[in-house]
Amino acid sequence: MAEPLRVVVTGAAGQIAYSLLYMVAKGDVFGPEQPIILHLLDIPVMMGVLEGVVMELADCALPFLRGVVPTDDPAVAFKDVSAAFLVGAMPRREGMERKDLLGANVKIFKVQGEALDKYAKKDVKVLVVGNPANTNALICSRYAPSIPRENFTAMTRLDQNRAQAQIAAKVGVPIQQVSNVIIWGNHSSTQFPDAAHASVTVNGQTLSAPEAVKDSAWLDTVFVPTVQKRGAAVIAARKMSSAMSAAKAASDHMRDWFLGTAPGRFVSMxxxxxxxxxxxxxxxxxxxxxTKNGKWEIVQGLTISDSARKSLDVTGKELEEERKEAIAVIEA
Ligand SMILES: NC(=O)c1ccc[n+]([C@@H]2O[C@H](COP(=O)([O-])OP(=O)(O)OC[C@H]3O[C@@H](n4cnc5c(N)ncnc54)[C@H](O)[C@@H]3O)[C@@H](O)[C@H]2O)c1
Ligand SMILES: O=C(O)C[C@H](O)C(=O)O
Known part of the structure; x- marks a missing residue:
């Protein structure tokens, strides 16, 4: 029997965590027979709500959930963890861009970087979900100098899953028949969802996504903006940001990082x-x-068209601006 793995979820009383905790505790992420001890971090005013979440986890009667540690103390939350889902942060409301959250959220990731540095295992794998996720992950890594920087990642898997779903629906195939759609850049409306290297299996035959879709105008004018603006569309409809799909994406990201990608398949991180x-x-x-043996490697050698080049530059520039702003917030 494997030793229990300690996994922290921050923002544990929030809406993403409400779906994510069940997925982690029932074995979707680390394997169905891996015992788990869940560390649940939230802020002091949420401890009552968190108590209810702890009761529900017990009531799920999950065989491999070996312990639950609810706390508002980062020293307890991050102690000896091997995986960290950093979800706890303010979500955006209608009309905001994700980078508008920098002022409110980036300091959380400085504090949590410091706590990871002090208390977590040195090979901890960190997934930042709280927005703006890319820049929060950068800041978190900077404040955890004793942990390798490649152990800090940000979530764009939700964008990848959205992109895959759009193509599957357009071609009329099940989702698993679409692979290798890429999300380049920032988890923001400047991201570049790229179907040029994706494949779709139709009636047993594997085609490139553009061949399967047979509608390049749709790819440029519907697919790309739909994926870029999907988060805002969910907020407009639900009056709250995506949670079930975000939890599924977080679970997919961490599973692939721990357990590896299938041959011939790549994912976006x-x-x-x-x-x-x-x-x-x-x-x-x-x-x-x-990903293999717990390490990720960037897929090299893909052809980048002139228009893709422009899109990559736009999203890269936004990330440089966010980095500057985040440093200013922290140093203020
Ligand atoms: N990267 C993505 O694809 C993606 C997708 C969806 C949502 N998000 C982001 O995830 C974050 C959480 O979303 P949600 O819907 O769960 O929000 P939520 O408001 O329902 O929950 C957030 C929780 O975090 C807690 N929290 C706040 N500060 C904390 C801190 N310092 N330490 C620990 N916990 C803290 C809050 O008390 C709350 O319980 C938001 O920033 C949202 O924008 C990212
Ligand atoms: O869009 C948001 O603010 C939430 C999340 O990042 C999403 O993509 O749904």
Whole structure:
């Protein structure tokens, strides 16, 4: 029997965590037979709500959930954790861009970087979900110098899942028949959802996504903006930001990082940029990656068209601006 894995979820009393905790506790992320001890962090005023979440986790009667540690103390929450879902942060409301949250949220990720540095395992894998996710992940990594910087990632898997779903619906195939759609750059409306390297299996035959879709105007004028603005569309409809789909994406991201990507498949993750594909260095940029033995690697050698180049530059520039703003907020 494997040793229990300690996993922290921050914002544990919030709406994403409400779906995510069940997925993690029932084995969707680390494997169905991996015992888990969940550390649940939220702020002091939410401790009553968190008590209810703890009761519900017990009432789920999950065989591999071996312990639950609810707390408002980062020292307890981050102690000896091997995986960290950093969800706790303010969500945007209608009419806001995600970067409008920088002022409110970035300081949380400085404090949590420091706590990870002090208390977590040195090989902890960190997924930042709280927005603006890419820049929060960058700041978090900067305040955890004893943990390798490649262990800090930001979530663009929700955008990838949205993109895959749009293409599957357009072609009329089940979702698993669409692979290798890429999200480049920032988890913001400047992101570039790219179907050029994606494949779709139709009636047993694997085609490139543009061949399967057979409508390049749809790809440029419907697919790209729909994915870029999907978060805002959900907020407009629900009056709250996406939660069930965000939790599923967080679970997909961490599972693929821990357990590896399937042969021939890649996924999108916000990772520390090494300048691949002309992206700016030292920002957390979403790239296509493969994962193996708990490590990600950027997929190299993909052709970038002139129009894709322009899109990559726009989203890279936004990340450089966010980095500047985040540093100013922290140093103020
Ligand atoms: N990257 C993505 O794809 C993606 C998708 C959806 C939502 N998000 C973001 O995730 C974040 C959480 O969304 P939600 O809908 O769960 O929000 P929510 O308001 O329902 O829950 C957030 C929780 O975080 C807690 N919190 C606040 N500060 C904290 C701190 N310092 N430490 C621990 N907990 C803290 C709050 O008390 C609350 O319980 C938001 O920033 C949202 O924009 C990102
Ligand atoms: O759009 C938001 O603010 C929430 C989240 O980042 C999303 O993409 O749904």
């Amino acid at each position: 916000g990772v520390l940029s090494d300048g691949s594909y002309g992206a700016p260095k030292d920002v957390v940029f979403s790239f296509p990656v493969t």
